[in-house]
Amino acid sequence: MLSVAAISRIAVRTAPRAAPLRLFLRCQSSSAVQNHLNKDELPFKFSAAGPKLVKYTKEHEWLAMHADGTTFLGITDYAAAALGDATYIELPEEGTAVEASDSIGSVESVKSASEVYVPVAGEIIEGNTELEASPQLINSDPMGKGWIAKLKIDEKANQAALDELFSLEQYEEFLKSDE
Helix, strand or coil: CCCHHHHHHHHHHHCCCCCHHHHHHHHHCHHHCCCCCCCCCHHHHCCCCCCCEEEECCCCEEEEECCCCEEEEEECHHHHHHHCCEEEEECCCCCCEECCCEEEEEEEECCCEEEEEECCCEEEEEECCHHHHCCCHHHHCCCCCCCCEEEECCCCCCHHHHHHCECHHHHHHHHHHHC
16 A cells, blocks of 8 residues: 555656646556656666666566666566565675576565565676665655666576566556456
8 A cells, every 4th residue: 555655756746737636546546556667767767768678577576678788677666565665675786696586685664575586697787775775765766766776687598588577568467367
């Protein structure tokens, strides 16, 4: 369940100015979850053309891969809302080689703790150290400022794993069937 502050931030970020009551009602429903990248933040703007592909997992994580293989990983809006207010983020270590399905960290909240898994093989370039000082970025902008890790991956070597992941449309259908 989104907090009042999170609903307000979403409303301010996405609201047309003329219909605040309508947006408030939308924010109360599950359709208010916006599981697409924030186009104003680094995971989208890392390269001039934006990410080459964006994929989603059944564990409610997202990948944004750029043409040079630089890939951002985070949790979806859906996952952030389900976790509640984040209190601590365990980040992966730079230079760590990872295989698909490895746990690379965790998100702890007032409700629970959840592991973060990487769906592809690669190397951790960096963890988002802004989350150490401000874990609430996971709640306020999980698809932008709240990214968890930056990896370097080889698309060709990971093609089978990437093919198993969801597009945005497939992920949204998955969420509907999971309710």
